[in-house]
Amino acid sequence: MRLLPDLLRTTYRLLEHAYGLQGWWPLVGRAGTPGYDPEGYLVDPEAARPLADEERLEIALGAVLTQNTAWENARRAVVALRDGEFVSTEALRDVESDKLARVIRSSGYFNQKARKLKLLARSFERMDVGGMAETSRRSVLLEVWGVGPETADSILLYAYGEPHFIADAYARRVFRRVGVAQRELSYDELQATCHQALPRDRELYGEYHALLVRHARTHCRKTPICEGCPLRRICSYARS
């Protein structure tokens, strides 16, 4: 039995080698600018620069919009929000929920998500007035209706640079098959495991999450396609 930190690092290395830099989180406003591809993914790490408040908010809105939703549908809604100049806490406070729902229609669950975006914007008004400790940012977010652990950690990781491992459904599926755990762990259990086994590094966690999404979509699907899987050598599922 291989040591867990070793297995998690090797998995990362193999995924990184197979798929390369993912450049998450995509920023619609930076799409096509130097260092970013047409979708807003970072392709040249040298070109990365600090996030503006509005970009942080865009990431947070996108994190809600993509809940159980294909990113392309969520992305259209982000574009629509930007076009309507709704990526601001004031605009989201003032807009009617029904109007907002129509703007984000393409993301699905639009009535629920309209409500979520308005509530999230309220919490941002309070969070962005500095001096908030990292330990409390997460609990503030988790108190917001519509923000669960994955959404909170995505916002904290990609918008605020806090190193939280995102232990989403893909991570749980891939890691269970690879052999990180025997049974399917809960979100909090897997996150704690990863926090213990890996260095608390925001770049590592950001890329790891993106790579797991990519890998779960291409090979480690619900019905896996093990042919050509980059994890084949180390995966207990493929060898069983």
Next chain:
DNA sequence: CGCCAGGTGGGAT
């Protein structure tokens, strides 16, 4: 047609 997608909250057991 059915299934899935970068979840979450609410209610029943």
Next chain:
DNA sequence: ATCCCACATGGC
């Protein structure tokens, strides 16, 4: 604690 369901669009 743990299941079960509603929420909804768009691509394949």
